[in-house]
Amino acid sequence: MYPAPFEYYRAETAQEATELLSKHVGAKILAGGHSLVPAMKYRVAAPSALVDIGRLNLNYITAAEGVLKIGALSTHATVASSDVVKHNCAIIAQGAAGIGDQMVRNRGTIGGSLAHSDPQADYPTLVTCVGATIKTSSGKSYNADTFFKDMLTTALEENDIITEITMPVYGSGTGGFYYKIPHPASGYAVAGAAALVTVEAGICKRVSLVVGGATVNPVRAVEAEAYLVGKAPTSENIKAAAAMVAQVIKNPMGDGYASGAYRTHLAGVASERTLVEAVHRAA
Ligand SMILES: Cc1cc2nc3c(=O)[nH]c(=O)nc-3n(C[C@H](O)[C@H](O)[C@H](O)COP(=O)(O)OP(=O)(O)OC[C@H]3O[C@@H](n4cnc5c(N)ncnc54)[C@H](O)[C@@H]3O)c2cc1C
Known part of the structure; x- marks a missing residue:
């Protein structure tokens, strides 16, 4: 065409x-x-x-004073291979490395992915999990939690340009992981889950768990997060938390490849696997 x-x-x-x-x-x-x-x-x-906008000076990655800054024109490949991202917010590099194929990663940008807000895209789930802020050329700032409004729809105003994505850095004691069940043709998430877990003295102190792919926008698994905080990250507790994920998936999307019920099931599976790995990385 x-x-x-x-x-x-x-x-x-x-x-x-x-x-x-x-x-x-x-x-x-x-x-x-x-x-x-x-x-x-x-x-x-x-x-x-x-x-x-390819010539705008928005292709940079820096980290200082606890904040990682990624210019909106940074490609998925640049983010995936950046030592600055790997050292300061590793889940973002790990997630970017799994987007599409090498050609897609060489051209696609983080700003474009967030503005497009595809339900199956990886960055919306990742930036919501880490509590990112999305900044624009008009000077506006949006919390990722409230940026994604509907199918292919964000809070961005018409003609406003995403310029920078900022996110808090995390260090030892916190582990992050993104697990997706990819569509075999495109790599897009049939369902995916991103988790950040802080473990202190064998207890989960902070848990962020966000699932994507099953609904038009990423959703925070609030019940699962609350359940795990204050508990030991045992396999039983993680399994019980992952079983709560289905509660936050309202109106799951379904198509010829995966029904809504199947995507909801996969979101629970992805959540359990990603929590296990995030806890492992926290240690
Ligand atoms: C074969 C294939 C497989 C893919 N697989 C995956 C996958 O597995 N996971 C995944 O997440 N994505 C996947 N993608 C999508 C890919 O990541 C895109 O690159 C990305 O979603 C869009 O980024 P872009 O820079 O190409 O934006 P563009 O295509 O140039 O733009 C997308 C939209 O965003 C707007 N826009 C772009 N930049 C900005 C900005 N800075 N500010 C405001 N608006 C802006 C544009 O006007 C447009 O509406 C795949 C794409 C293809 C073709």
């Missing part, structure tokens, strides 16, 4: 990109193009113009 005709502009600065987006009604931001271009080819999207 060929996309509908469109104009193409390349911005050198965020201000120029914003001006181009305002000037051309129906224009869309182009980053890695690995979600937008397929949508255009299927004619699910038919923007009047593309504003390419």
